[in-house]
Amino acid sequence: MKPPSFDYVRPRSLSEALGILAARGDGARLLAGGQSLMPALNMRLLSPELVVDIGGLDDLRGIVERDGLVRIGALTRHVDLQRSAIVVRHVPLLAVAIDHVAHPAIRNRGTIGGSIAFADPAAELPACAVALQARMIVAGMAGTRIVPADEFFLGIYETALGPDEILVALEFDAVGPDQRSAFAELARRRGDYALVGLAAHARVDADRLDEVRLVYFSIGPTPVRARTAEALLTGRPLTRDTVTAAQAALAADLDPPADTQASSAARRQMARVLLARVVMELLDPVPIGAGG
Amino acid sequence: MPGTIPIALTVNGAPVSRAVEPRLNLVDFLRIDLGLTGTHVGCEHGVCGACTLLLDGDMVRGCLVLAVQADGAVVETIEGLSERGALRRLQDAFLARNALQCGFCTPGMLIAAAALLAQDPAPSRDAIRAHLSGNYCRCTGYHAIIDAVEAAAAKP
Missing domain, CATH: 3.10.20.30 (Beta-grasp domain)
Incomplete structure (x- = not known):
């Protein structure tokens, strides 16, 4: 279908954009890369009075590493993350996950801020942000506030962002030499929405994991941490029994929905399979670009 | 309005x-x-x-x-x-391999394939499939399209 009618404005500064949101509030929608908003408009799932195109705010673009922190501007495109040496080296989970986000033509327009702010429960980047304990840098008329990823995702398409706020950047800790990330998802076709996915991050010491974070997506209204499984994988040798116990614990951690794509039981099985895959990957990582 | x-x-x-x-x-x-x-x-x-x-x-x-x-x-x-010849090799290969039936998807397929060859001049069949996964064809079953892209990549 075609989008409903709306007014359009393209602010030239962040303060101008914030002023517009403050004046128009709920009737306005931000347009960044548009790869989630445009389908929703075309299908008439949304009908904003005003579309505020923030694509011209170049200050919101770019990837910077300093003092062990990586700051990624909200308008940084998926393809820019994929090609960034800083991301590959310091936030490798994003580099691996991006490969699973839709298709090249979408990744040429879609932005990290758009994906995080849209908060699609099937999206990869929100789960990665939670796994890595990213900080969301949020601007409003009153100033900037920082929201931890753990507190950012509230429900389906629902975040801690107010109607007059703009997500301007994400901040990640650069991974340390003893930290590793892993990512796996199951989809019917390359680039399709995941039936189930898992982003993981941990401290690795020989055959033991510590500070384990297992964040599932496409399995609930928000990214879901598997806390019981995390605890069972922490601080003990990773034997077959350890992994089997963690897989069994997912029964308590996850309550996957059933839909036309997969039953709840099928999603539980996929979640167990993915857990074993990411544990293997944490222990014995495949270099980025060398695997599938 | x-x-x-x-x-x-x-x-x-x-x-x-x-x-x-x-x-x-x-x-x-x-x-x-x-x-x-x-x-x-x-x-x-x-x-x-x-x-x-x-x-x-x-x-x-x-x-x-x-x-x-x-x-x-x-x-x-x-x-x-097409006019500036940017897709010539791919177009020739699509023609030679019958990589289209109704042709509705073909402009998109050609542009997507060209984008792949620009970044990887000799992609594997798996890489071609992965790259074209965002372009649907409802006629050919894709094999001829993959063949054509592979053939175009192999040409000097």
Whole structure:
């Protein structure tokens, strides 16, 4: 279908954009890369009075590493993350996950801020942000506030962002030499929405994991941490029994929905399979670009 | 009713100025306002890839970009790319391998395949499949398309 009618404005500064949101509030929608908003408009799932195109705010673009922190501007495109040496080296989970986000033509327009702010429960980047304990840098008329990823995702398409706020950047800790990330998802076709996915991050010491974070997506209204499984994988040798116990614990951690794509039981099985895959990957990582 | 917004862009090498409704998609602007009907409209929500075109050199979905967002941009469509011979080897290979039946997906397939070959001149069949996974063909079953892209890549 075609989008409903709306007014359009393209602010030239962040303060101008914030002023517009403050004046128009709920009737306005931000347009960044548009790869989630445009389908929703075309299908008439949304009908904003005003579309505020923030694509011209170049200050919101770019990837910077300093003092062990990586700051990624909200308008940084998926393809820019994929090609960034800083991301590959310091936030490798994003580099691996991006490969699973839709298709090249979408990744040429879609932005990290758009994906995080849209908060699609099937999206990869929100789960990665939670796994890595990213900080969301949020601007409003009153100033900037920082929201931890753990507190950012509230429900389906629902975040801690107010109607007059703009997500301007994400901040990640650069991974340390003893930290590793892993990512796996199951989809019917390359680039399709995941039936189930898992982003993981941990401290690795020989055959033991510590500070384990297992964040599932496409399995609930928000990214879901598997806390019981995390605890069972922490601080003990990773034997077959350890992994089997963690897989069994997912029964308590996850309550996957059933839909036309997969039953709840099928999603539980996929979640167990993915857990074993990411544990293997944490222990014995495949270099980025060398695997599938 | 929202008014129209003036835009100026370059399409297939020629400057174009028009006033457009904010809600107009880039692909509809090209087809309806400019008569460039080579870029096709399929699903209109970014899934099928029929509307693939180049925006400032990047392959994008024409149905997921507003015409107003292309103000100041350089757009290339299947018409312009064909005319300047940018897709010649791929087009020859598609013809030789019968890599199309109805042809609806072909402009998008060609542009997507060209984007792949630009970054990887000798992709594996798996890489070709992965790259073209965002372009749907409802006729050929894809094998002939993969064959054609592989053949075009192998040519000097």
